[in-house]
Amino acid sequence: MENKGNKYMNPYLAGLLLGVVLLASFYLTGRGLGASGAMKSVVVSGVDKVSHDYAENSHFYSKYISNDQKPLRSWLVLEVFGVLIGGFISGALSGRLNLKLEKSPKITNRKRIWMAIIGGALFGFGSQLGRGCTSGAALSGMAVMSLAGYVTMMAIFGTAFALAYFFRKNWI
Amino acid sequence: MGPIIPLFEISEEINLLIAFLIGIGFGFALEQAGFSSSRKLAGMFYGYDITVLKVFFTAAIVAMLGLLFMNYMGMIDMSIVYVNEYYMASAIIGGVIMGAGFIIGGFCPGTSVCAAAIGKIDAMYFIGGSLIGILIFGQTYPLWEKLYNAQYLGSLKLSDSLGIKDGILGLLVIVAAILMFWLGELAEKRFKREDISKEI
Amino acid sequence: MKRPYIKLLGLIIVLLTVGLVFTSLQTSKKYKFDTKAIELHKELVSSTHFIDPQKASEILSKQHDEYIFVDIRNPREFDNFHIEGAVNVPMQQILDDQFISFLKNDKTKVLYSNESIEADQIRLLLTQFGYSNLFVLQGGANYWKENMISKDVFKSKGEYDDEKLKFDISKLTATE
Amino acid sequence: MKARFILSLILVSLGLVAAILPQKKNSSIELDAQQLLNEIQQENHLISTDEMANALINNDPEYQLIDLRSETEYKQYSLPGSINIPFEKLFDAEWAPYIDQIARKNVFYSNGTTLSSEAWMLTKQRGFKNNYILQGGLNEWYTTIIEPEVPASINGEEAINDYEARLGAKQFFTGAGAVNNASANTDAKKPVARKKKKMVAGGCS
Incomplete structure (x- = not known):
């Protein structure tokens, strides 16, 4: 009975909601949603903190730092902060707030954590190379019909499907 | 006419506030859809739960149709709206790496933040991993610079x-999505796994 | 927490966004430009829209009906001095409905200000707004005032073309 | 099942409508006339010769002078650091990075003000920012900076101060310190932070 509130929204309705948020983002700001950009800002500002000169001279970091601009005071960082709050509100309303390591019973906690870290690292790396993640490149890109969006989307889901068999233990 | 912020030179503070509000909406929608659960996300690739497919394509279609109609009604200037730049090599290779990351880690950056917000420990590790991955990319950037900017x-x-016209592509995407929804729901029935569905 | 709350919250988000989008539909009355900047640029390069004072005085002496002189300065300046037969349409009010209909007729309008620049800008504005048959009097009222000898006699001397160099350029280049 | 069928039908019909509707090209770049009229009257887009002379003396990188006259005129004499974009070539693709950017203040000039104000009006309508007009053009440059008029004593202290500043400027632009034109022209670099097509910087990378 306690799982009564644990139900998720109808996927189509949730999709509609997400679509409306995305549309609002386009209408208000002219850009879609994103997430990996905010993570990059965190990394960039971290590197900048550690060694400003190094960041300044690096081809990669120097693109995102300039003297009058703080990488953390950016649109995407605030947006991702909002995601954190929005997710929390929704989780609280649906009674889904609890510290939990989600995994398949077939694998150990340790393995799940390593998988998460490796997966995260791959995703982080790929999102930089591909100029955006599922939300920034694929979802927002598809909404504006950008070729990059469709190509990235197909590459992500195609690869995931292709590799699914090898990692089935993790999830099933 | 939109997009409002770039056109009307709205102040930075309001822009950031709107970013925050949109983020809340984004996070709320993701969490409600169940994107805060890695097994639900991964379910799409094994056919037992195709929520990702449904939500993702519904959202893309809604936003796409919205933009098409808003453009028709003169409410938005599409020449200002950001269209992702296409670097063929890096988009494909980056996408492949992300795909591998998705199936191994079970999240993507947006959903991991959302999942971390409700206390999923694996999502927190995923975020840490992402930061490491970005740092690796930044440190080894000279190696990839050529690929990054190629094509x-x-x-x-x-x-x-x-x-073709934008509208016709929109129609094609809708038809394709409905076909996928239909196939996906068939798969959901075929690969149904009660135990997992309950655990999620 | 029960599910209806969540549905309600989702609905509120949707409604807010839709409301936001539609409230911004009601924009103020806008005058859209009809002529695109690039076409206008070509037109400016290829043809002249200036009337020199000499020609203007000929027009006036022959009393051509198809020309109207439009003074875009303020009423005080207009009362002080204006070209005979000119109509005063202060530039601040040039987009007001009453003047718009006046500017819409088929006659050739010759705009002038104290000099020619403001008239030129207003002409560009109106052209972008879809009006045609607009010209600008070179030299403007200032030049006119200095060179008008009597009611019908106009003695053109000095420089009325704003774009003509008014000094000896060799003085500048010599210093190098 | 029925609900799904209806939803699909709605989506497809919306898609059909979208496919049938003509694709419009909206441009928000067009200002409305009243807005433009206000801007003309406010004259915020005028840069006085004194202000410009000051900026040149201080080597202010914020300003980019753009000479709208013909190439021959430009070669004969131009202001230091200016680049030549003849009026007819204003919208040529090669000059787009200079005209449509957000990094620097473009100051249009010609002999008088007609060409520069026309250029300003056109760029304004296309939605380009950061374009300004050198008030009075070279003619005024000459009468204020190169050969400044001696103020009548009744004009008060301020006028005399101005005059002294102008004499200093004159020294700078005509004397030994005068910038050689040939080298000044190559000086004009492309703006650093060029804005691409006025698009929103976005994406999530």
């Missing part, structure tokens, strides 16, 4: 490269 084709739209 630049500009802010290309799929409709333009196919030579």
Whole structure:
């Protein structure tokens, strides 16, 4: 009975909601949603903190730092902060707030954590190379019909499907 | 006419506030859809739960149709709206790496933040991993710089490269999505796993 | 927490966004430009829209009906001095409905200000707004005032073309 | 099942409508006339010769002078650091990075003010920012900076101060310190932070 509130929204309705948020983002700001950009800002500002000169001279970091601009005071960082709050509100309303390591019973906690870290690292790396993640490149890109969006989307889901068999233990 | 912020030179603070509000909406929608659960996300690739497919394509279609109609009604200037720049090599290779990351880690950056917000420990590790991955990319950037900037084709739209109207592409995407929804729901029935569905 | 709350919250988000989008539909009355900047640029390069004072005085002496002189300065300046037969349409009010209909007729309008620049800008504005048959009097009222000898006699001397160099350029280049 | 069928039908019909509707090209770049009229009257887009002379003396990188006259005129004499974009070539693709950017203040000039104000009006309508007009053009440059008029004593202290500043400026632009034109022209670099097509910087990378 306690799982009564644990139900998720109808996927189509949730999709509609997400679509409306995305549309609002386009209408208000002219850009879609994103997430990996905010993570990059965190990394960039971290590197900048550690060694400003190094960041300044690096081809990669120097693109995102300039003297009058703080990488953390950016649109995407605030947006991702909002995601954190929005997710929390929704989780609280649906009674889904609890510290939990989600995994398949077939694998150990340790393995799940390593998988998460490796997966995260791959995703982080790929999102930089591909100029955006599922939300920034694929979802927002598809909404504006950008070729990059469709190509990235197909590459992500195609690869995931292709590799699914090898990692089935993790999830099933 | 939109997009409002770039056109009306709205102040930075309001812009950031709107970013925050949109983020809340984004996070709320993701969490409600169940994107805060890695097994639900991964379910799509094994056919037992195709929520990702449904939500993702519904959202893309809603936003796409919205933009098409808003453009028709003169409410938005599509020449200002950001269209992702297409670097063929890096988009494909980056996408493949992300795909591998998705199936191994079970999240993507947006959903991991959302999942971390409700206390999923694996999501927190995923975020840490992402930061490491970005740092690795930043440190080894000179190695990838050439690939990163190769085959630049500009802010290309799929409709333009196919030579069709935006609206017709929109229709094609809708039809394709409905077919996928239908197939996906068939798969959901076929690969149904009660135990997992309950655990999620 | 029960599910209806969540549905309600989702609905509120949707409604807010839709409301936001539609409230911004009601924009103020806008005058859209009809002529695109690039076409206008070509037109400016290829043809002249200036009338020199000499020609203007000929027009006036022959009393051509198809020309109207439009004074875009303020009423005080207009009362002080204006070209005979000119109509005063202060530039601040040039987009007001009453003047718009006046500017819409088929006659050739010759705009002038104290000099020619403001008239030129207003002409560009109106052209972008879809009006045609607009010209600008070179030299403007200032030049006119200095060179008008009597009611019908106009003695053109001095420089009325704003774009003509008024000094000896060799003085500048010599210093190098 | 029925609900799904209806939903699909709605989506497809919306898609059909979208496919049938003509594709419009909206441009928000067009200002409305009243807005433009206000801007003309406010004259915020005018840069006085004194202000410009000051900026040149201080080597202010914020300003980019753009000479709208013909190439011959430009070669004969131009202001230090200016680049030549003849009026007819204003919208040529090669100059787009200079005209449509957000990094620097473009100051249009010609002999008088007609060409520069026309250029300003056109760029304004296309939605380009950061374009300004050198008030009075070279003619005024000459009468204020190169050969400044001696103020009548009744004009008060301020006028005399101005005059002294102008004499200093004159020294700078005509004397030994005068910038050689040939080298000044190559000086004009492309703006650093060029804005691409006025698009929103976005994406999530």
